[in-house]
Amino acid sequence: MIQSLPLLDKTVLIPRGENQAKSFSQLVERYGGIPIEIPLIAFRPIEKNQRLHEALLVLDTYDWIIFTSNVTVETFFSFLKKEGVSKAFPKIAVIGKKTAEVLMERGLSPEFVPSAYVAETFVAEFIPLIDKDSRVLVPKGNLAREYIARSLTGAGAVVDEVVIYETYMPDESRLKLANMLADNQLDILTFTSPSTVDHLMDVVKEYRLDEQLKNCIIGCIGPVTEKKLRAYGLMVHASPKEYTVKEMINSTIAYLDMEE
Known part of the structure; x- marks a missing residue:
């Protein structure tokens, strides 16, 4: 592994909309990851x-x-x-x-x-x-x-x-998310609120993609979001004490380092 690029070639779900996703995606790219912007939530x-x-x-x-x-x-x-x-x-x-x-x-x-x-x-x-x-x-x-x-x-x-x-969840996100999960094209899933969890799981249930989730690393922000993930029976690999995107990414990287 290249030390400075701990997310090298890993695809990372960015669950935010266009106006909010930029800094999140840039952070993933800085560590070598491939951001996949699929808004799970819109307002x-x-x-x-x-x-x-x-x-x-x-x-x-x-x-x-x-x-x-x-x-x-x-x-x-x-x-x-x-x-x-x-x-x-x-x-x-x-x-x-x-x-x-x-x-x-x-x-x-x-x-x-x-x-x-x-x-x-x-x-x-x-x-x-x-x-x-x-x-x-x-x-x-x-x-x-x-x-x-x-x-x-x-x-x-x-x-x-x-x-x-x-x-709400944008309609265009549903099919894109379903296709990428079905093809195992998402390595890391990140969640920023309980609503993002609910919306993704709606798609997972509709398209019967529960097995595909087992191949993904899951990171989240905040104890309420983590509780929601666990309520669905999902493993949470990264949940930092400081509730920011940056710390969620750092926590995910720390998990990857342990798995090496």
Whole structure:
């Protein structure tokens, strides 16, 4: 093995869409791998959203707004622009480095970022910052967990959750994924969320490709995604403690080194 190219000639599934896949693919290429971009997840704004419209009208009355992903930031601001809202912004809490970066590109800085990028850590570290009856706005996707809102409500906060986008798997991804799995053309599968796992497994079940998965190395980001993979009976070979794409790739490389 060439030490500087630990992924040499290995095909790596990149489960993100065109706008999000570039840096992921470049990282794989840097280590000699072959990125295969098949978006397992895509997002589209909810078309009619009366609840969000009402929340935006009173945006300045919230003490906090929580963004759990860069998609949430981008979608929320697209609605903000469309509605022409210019009210004062509440304090901002985010989960994840990328979410903070996307926010800062818009000239806003988060007041709070947890030490680990999972809902449980976020809640444990964030609750001491809020008072009883603090008003909190949580824009989210249709498949997002309710853990944050439920926990904050239990701590006495008044939480408004608003679904602003829906998650789906692009139709064009289904056949491409099925064909590549059937032909054993994917060496490493990477998963960035529980939804990416569900969407891939929908295809696996539809085309009866369970056996083909046994030939793949599997890496993921975060304990919730790992739990989802294990619920399907899949082996997880790489699941780093730091929940980033870079560390997932490093963890995958470490696994490959052990298998040498």
